[in-house]
Amino acid sequence: MSRGKVRSVTEVCADCSASDPTWASINRGIFICDECCSVHRSLGRHISQVKSITKGQWSTTLLAMVQHLASHGANSIWEHSLLDPSQSKHGKKKPTPRDQVHPIKAEFIRSKYQFVQFINKQKDGEVNSIDDLSKQLHSCVRTNNLETCLRLLSKGADPNYFHPEKGNCPLHVAAQSGQPLQGELLVIYGADPGAYDANGKTPIDHARTEGHKDLADRLIECQYELTDRLAYYLCKRKPDHRNGCHFIIPEMADNTLDMSELAKQAKKKLQALPNHLFEELAMDVYDEVDRRENDEHWTAAHENASIVSDRQGVPFLPLNPDFSATRNQGRQKLARFNGREFATLVIDILNDAKRRQTGVMSPVQTPKGKQSYNNFFPIL
Numbered sequence: 001m002s003r004g005k006v007r008s009v010t011e012v013c014a015d016c017s018a019s020d021p022t023w024a025s026i027n028r029g030i031f032i033c034d035e036c037c038s039v040h041r042s043l044g045r046h047i048s049q050v051k052s053i054t055k056g057q058w059s060t061t062l063l064a065m066v067q068h069l070a071s072h073g074a075n076s077i078w079e080h081s082l083l084d085p086s087q088s089k090h091g092k093k094k095p096t097p098r099d100q101v102h103p104i105k106a107e108f109i110r111s112k113y114q115f116v117q118f119i120n121k122q123k124d125g126e127v128n129s130i131d132d133l134s135k136q137l138h139s140c141v142r143t144n145n146l147e148t149c150l151r152l153l154s155k156g157a158d159p160n161y162f163h164p165e166k167g168n169c170p171l172h173v174a175a176q177s178g179q180p181l182q183g184e185l186l187v188i189y190g191a192d193p194g195a196y197d198a199n200g201k202t203p204i205d206h207a208r209t210e211g212h213k214d215l216a217d218r219l220i221e222c223q224y225e226l227t228d229r230l231a232y233y234l235c236k237r238k239p240d241h242r243n244g245c246h247f248i249i250p251e252m253a254d255n256t257l258d259m260s261e262l263a264k265q266a267k268k269k270l271q272a273l274p275n276h277l278f279e280e281l282a283m284d285v286y287d288e289v290d291r292r293e294n295d296e297h298w299t300a301a302h303e304n305a306s307i308v309s310d311r312q313g314v315p316f317l318p319l320n321p322d323f324s325a326t327r328n329q330g331r332q333k334l335a336r337f338n339g340r341e342f343a344t345l346v347i348d349i350l351n352d353a354k355r356r357q358t359g360v361m362s363p364v365q366t367p368k369g370k371q372s373y374n375n376f377f378p379i380l
């Protein structure tokens, strides 16, 4: 999509009001400036999923979703209490573009997203149980009211809520109703495009039956988001899902994949990982691909800058408190791989994902037990 179209709805940074923001936080539905983006990145993808508006690889509907949210007041969800001075007891104020990144902008951004200090925490009656919120979400996704759905998700509504009376999940409803942007939002928050309803049908089936072909195709793409992103990182191509091709396995440019004894052993260990640990490793590699790509986009934007502060870089994956210490260590070690070693790991993972044919590996992470792949497949 052209830069012009993007700019028409992205007037200022959602955090500091600087003009012409060039990054988006997808799960927050906002646009942000370079400086604020550096803080978002340092918090990790579990807090904010950032992507360059101009350099990132976007699906049309995902970008449309962020634009819709940004232009329909998604930011007021995250700044609810700041908008009402009578409620504001903490005395926090929004930074201005000229404030320093550290500590002023950084502290504000942490309060706003990591500690969600400014969202509306008032409970009105009984509507705040997770069940009630999820039922509201289930009903709301048939409309195009994205910002209400984001508000419900921000309060803890379950994107995979199985409605006991209706026998399906919010994504089935969005797919049936032909709501592609709701579909994007639900998937970003972890909804499973392959989930079955009470009749054994997936959201993809429903989109097809109702004649929403583009939505069905997009949901299939979402199912393969993880492996598609890994392949795209290496070869700038994606598989043609419409024609039944679901995996691309890139080759090393010089065709000299490491066939040493050590490399063979590593492959064997990878193949021996139980599925859930393999998925964890693949998700962590996905996060590392995201970090490396955003780093490239960041550096490209600052080529002419004389000084880029060290504090604006993200040298390895930030700590995710939902994960075990061992897994966090494994995640951080991924940054030590040089380009060639990392490409080899990505290719091994793509090969093994295809072999396992799991396909459905949402990059949205859920902590799973105390075991970690590092116990079986030591990284470095």
Ligand SMILES: [Zn+2]
Pocket (backbone or CB within 6 Å): 013, 014, 015, 016, 017, 018, 032, 033, 034, 035, 036, 037
């Ligand atoms: Zn900003």
